[in-house]
Amino acid sequence: MRIAVTSQNYRTVTGHAGRARRFIVFEANGQEPSREVERLDFDADMAIHGFDHRAAHPLDSMNVLITGGAGAGFIQHLAARGVLVVATEESDPGMAVEAFLAGRVKPASEGCNHDHGDPDGDEHVHASGQGHTCNCHG
Numbered sequence: 001m002r003i004a005v006t007s008q009n010y011r012t013v014t015g016h017a018g019r020a021r022r023f024i025v026f027e028a029n030g031q032e033p034s035r036e037v038e039r040l041d042f043d044a045d046m047a048i049h050g051f052d053h054r055a056a057h058p059l060d061s062m063n064v065l066i067t068g069g070a071g072a073g074f075i076q077h078l079a080a081r082g083v084l085v086v087a088t089e090e091s092d093p094g095m096a097v098e099a100f101l102a103g104r105v106k107p108a109s110e111g112c113n114h115d116h117g118d119p120d121g122d123e124h125v126h127a128s129g130q131g132h133t134c135n136c137h138g
Contacts, residue, residue, distance in 0.1 A: 001028045002037075003100065004059060005093040006067040010039060012091045015068030018049035025062070026097045034097045048074050059083060066096045066105070 005013055006020040014020065021042040028034035040058060049071075051057060059065065065078060066086045075085045088105045090096040099105050 001063045002061060003028060003034065003064045003066060003097050004040070004062045005096055007093055013066065013068050013088060013093055013096050017065065017067040017070035017085070018074040019047050020067070021047050024093045028097065028101055034101065048077055053077055057081070064100065066100055
């Protein structure tokens, strides 16, 4: 299983997945601990927000994408490509992957939907609805 984690700094899980351009890719086989296998650094035109969805995208090869927060459009675009989006409050990318594999985080569609008052009207989904705490702009 290939799992991408949004990480603009390659150290922590970051949010606003639709605009993310940097990802840490992990591989997990269920027999051994997951391991980092690749780091992706896309040009601005490859961010999902604004990408031509008729074209192939490097994230198409992922099974799961873990992020701190994502818009509904991002979740829908990746679902159409067969990629499950998961929202987490975990800040460490490796720990976020392990939490997902252990079943401690849910698909983003089961998270919190709320409006940030974004001018484009995107709803953002987060791992926890308690207090509607926003961590997607980190």
